[in-house]
Amino acid sequence: MIYTLLKFFSKWFFRFMGNPGIKGMRNIPHAGPVVIAANHSSLLDGFLLAAIWPQRITFLAAAYxxxxxxxxAILRAVGAIPVQSGGNNLAEKKTALKVLQRGDVLGLFPEGRIYQSDKLGPFNLGWAYFAINSGASIVPVVIKGTSAMMPKGKFFPRRAKIYIQIGAPWRIEPTLTPKQESYPAMNKRLNAGRATLVQEAIQNGS
Structure with missing residues (x-):
């Protein structure tokens, strides 16, 4: 109920504040499990994803x-999972994996913190752990403009144009004994894909 209300509010909020330009909605899988790996430049990013994504998203959020x-209060109400710095808490990983095992959508920001511009930061490997242990589809998402709408440290948004680029999903077969070298290889593939999405987002915004 709370998530539905949040989604409804977020849709109208972003429509009023700038009506986001969205590309790649056809790339959203119709069924889970799905791992959304998005860049993070504002506290608004999670609300934006909730507004546009057809299915309910369970977010991983920094514990602080x-x-x-x-x-x-909002994070607890929508069932977000707190993640400690470093992401090595076994209970947190089990809770997140249960979301994917149910066939649901897990949303995370692998940069691990908010970057104060539209430039992408390096991705941590946590998303790869969930994907390789669940067989979930990985959907890369690039968000451009939320840092202008509500920069880090600000609490009152301003009107700004936002662009969202949703990449094509991809997956690997789950394994009980994933090799450690698999994680960097997956991260490299995701980074290459999101670099392309950034260029597409820039072209759409020009």
Missing amino acids: LFNSPAVG
């Missing part, structure tokens, strides 16, 4: 955000 009265 749960200490904020307002943000923490």
Whole structure:
């Protein structure tokens, strides 16, 4: 119920604030499990993904955000999973894997923190762990413009144009004994794909 209300509010909020340009909606899988791997330049990114994604998303969020009265209350209400710095908490991983085992959508921002521009930061390997242990489809997403709408440290948004580029999904077969060298290879593939998405987002925004 809370998630539905949040999705409804977010849709109208972004429509009023700039009506995002979206490319690649056809790339969204009709059925899960799905891992969304998106860049992160504003606290608005999660609300934006919830607004446009057809299925409900369970987000991984930095544990410190749960200490904020307002943000923490929203994260708990929508069932977000807190992640400690380093991402090595076994209980957190099990909870996230259960989301994928149900065939649902897991949303995460592999950069691990908010970058204050549309430039992409390096991706951590956590997303690859979930994908390779669940067989989920990986959907790369590039978001451009939320850093202008609400920069890091600001609490009042301003109108700005936002562009979202959704890449084609890909997956690998799950394995009980994934090789460690598989993770960097997957990360390299994802980074190459999102670099292409960035260029497409820039062209769409020009």
